[in-house]
Amino acid sequence: MVGHQETISFSKYSELYDMLVPKSNTLRKINDLVDFSFIYEELSSKYCSNNGRMAYSPIRLFKYLLLKTIFDISDVDVVERSRYDLSFKYFLDMTIEEPVIDASTLTKFRKLRLEDTNLLELLISKSVALAVAKGIIKSDSIIVDATHTQSRSNSTSAIEFLRYRSKNLRKVIYETDANLKDQLPAKNTEDSVENEMAYCKALLDCLEKRQTISSLPKVSEKINVLKEALEDVQEQRDLSKDQDARIGYKSKEESFLGYKTHIAMSKERIITAAVVTSGEKGDGPVLPTLIEESIKNGMTVKSVIGDRAYSGKDNLVYAKENKIKVISKVxxxxxxxxxxxxxxxxxxxxxxxxxxxxxxxxxxxxxxxxxxxxxxxxxxxxxxxxxxxxxxxxxxxxxxxxxxxxxxxxxxxxxHLDQIAFEQTQEFKEQSKHRYKIEAKNAELKNVHGYDTAISYGLTSMQMQGALAIFTVNLKRILKLL
Structure with a gap:
């Protein structure tokens, strides 16, 4: 059961927030910038209003997921950090003495409340509307591209996946205390998933006995990531692989198993539309949808900047009919x-x-x-x-x-004679110079917010992950431009 409206919590310690969470804090800025009541309005219908025990606030649970995306940490760590980090508590609208949720609540929230919502469209629409209201978006062009995300199942073997995670954990340990190098279990050298899993478990057991190092935040975060990797491998061995992921190609020789996110972005680097598909889908056919979604979200679109994938005949005809110029080489x-x-x-x-x-x-x-x-x-x-x-x-x-x-x-x-002639104009050449911006945005999504790998199985979960990641980078960009 969820209340008919959000309640306000009071505490005699609330003044500490003004003292210890400065106005320059990013989370405080986001809280002041965004009215998150739209989350309550969107999700309240998924709760019973007059039966059962009182549920956690959907706004707070959504903010937990947003924190997880902003800082690229696990469910366990985002909850643990909200226990002692006052900026997290402030962002979550918690009183200082208020207890935190159990990490499993986030999994239930994703599966029971968010899966049937069009979260991707909702969050992009809200962030673009905010940018338009603040006068940030002034251009009438969108830049389009697609970025790939590896499936959680991984196209690499389970052994390589575990070795990558355990290697990152050992690296942090060695940086913290080089003397522990000789005290850790011997690495597995055999090509056996069972042996590699046994090694990872032994490594975790060894570290849990050394509380002085395993309790350090940067170490505990890698420990939790390795634990999740072990669970992923166990689940993959017991259940079927990701049924929605498909083989896509980065080049003729290099492939990946996963998904594609097709993105439209303004010149001010605000993402205005996105479509998540399986990895084998082509880039070009999605262009009309990206244009229409961008316009729906408040953009004025007079030109589209992209690579050669978007210069197909159907796209050029569509653009001409809608009086839009295509800055894409034939x-x-x-x-x-x-x-x-x-x-x-x-x-x-x-x-x-x-x-x-x-x-x-x-x-x-x-x-x-x-x-x-x-x-x-x-x-x-x-x-x-x-x-x-x-x-x-x-x-x-x-x-x-x-x-x-x-x-x-x-x-x-x-x-395409008209398009070929357009390629020679100064306007085409000047507009083409903006295409690099979307490459940098794709890199930010992957390198800063964990968008290089899916955090769960299925297209719906990938769309949810995309929604949170894109909402995050849009809010950060709006704050920077303000």
Whole structure:
């Protein structure tokens, strides 16, 4: 049960906040900047108003998750830090003497209250509206790109995953007390998941006996991360892998298992729209959605800046119809004429190959026809026929008994003449200079707020993680520009 309205807590120690949490504190600034009542309004319908014991405030639980994203720490550590960090208590609207929640409450909150909400759209909309109200967004251009996130299941082996986490823990220990190096358990050198798990458990047991070092915040944080890694591996061994994650490609040789987040951002570096998909999806087809969501959230969009992935014919036609300029160089491979039944084949700009609807990457390509002839050139992409024979989507795509499976693209020399001419203008060249900004934003999401790896399984959880990470970077950016 949740109350009909948020209650205000009073304490005789509240004046300590004014003394010990300065106005320059980031969490205090965020609390003063944002009216979080929209969270209560959004989630109150998910609670019973007249039955059961009183639930924790949904606003406070949401703020816990926001703190977890801001500082990139585990559930256990965000709760523990809220026990003694006054800036955390202030942000959570707690009285100084008030007890903290149990860390498991955050898991229940995510699963029971947030999973069915469109949190990604809600939080981006609120942060963009705030930026517009503060007069921060003045440009009429958006910059678009996609960034990848590794699945929690990991495309690397369970052994590599555990070794990476234990290595980070040992590194912090050695920095704290180099003398402990000879007192830790011997590392596992065998290619065995069971042995690696046993080593990690022994390492944790050894450290728990040494409270003087394991109680240090920077050590305890790595300990909790390793514990979560052990749980992840155990869960992966007992249950199925992430069913929503798919193989995507960073290049022709390098792949990843996970998700893509397609992002639109203003020149002021405020993210105005985002779409989370599985990893194999192409970048180009999402462009109209990013434009429409940005406009819906309060942006005026007169131009779009992106890489070659966004210069497909459909995008150029859409942009022309809506009087939007596309600052994206034409790629003759994806800038093609109308496709037929195989229009679900997506071009992957990083691998420079097409990907079939089942997520398989072409293994080679060939060009037919001479450049400059009146007849259009054709590029043919060949797929691994052995995979096609076993593919669940082979009906209507692969002809039984065929020795090859290919997909051909006609390279039109006329369709994009206007865009090619636009590329030579000074306006195009000046606008293109802003594209680097979104690369820096992607790096911030990954390196500062843990967006390089999914924290849970499934597309819904990935969207939730994206919502919190994007909301965080938008608020930080607004504070900086103010």
């Amino acid at each position: 790629n003759p491979v994806i800038s093609q004429g109308a496709r037929k039944k195989e229009d679900q084949f997506d071009f992957n700009k990083d691998a420079d190959m097409f990907v079939c609807p089942a997520g398989h990457l072409a293994i080679r390509k060939a060009t037919q026809g001479k450049k400059g002839d009146n007849v259009n050139q054709v590029k043919t992409y060949y797929f691994d026929v052995e995979k096609c024979k076993q593919c669940p989507l082979r009906e209507g795509c692969y002809k039984p008994g065929a020795k090859t499976k290919s997909y051909s693209v006609s390279i039109s020399s006329q369709t």
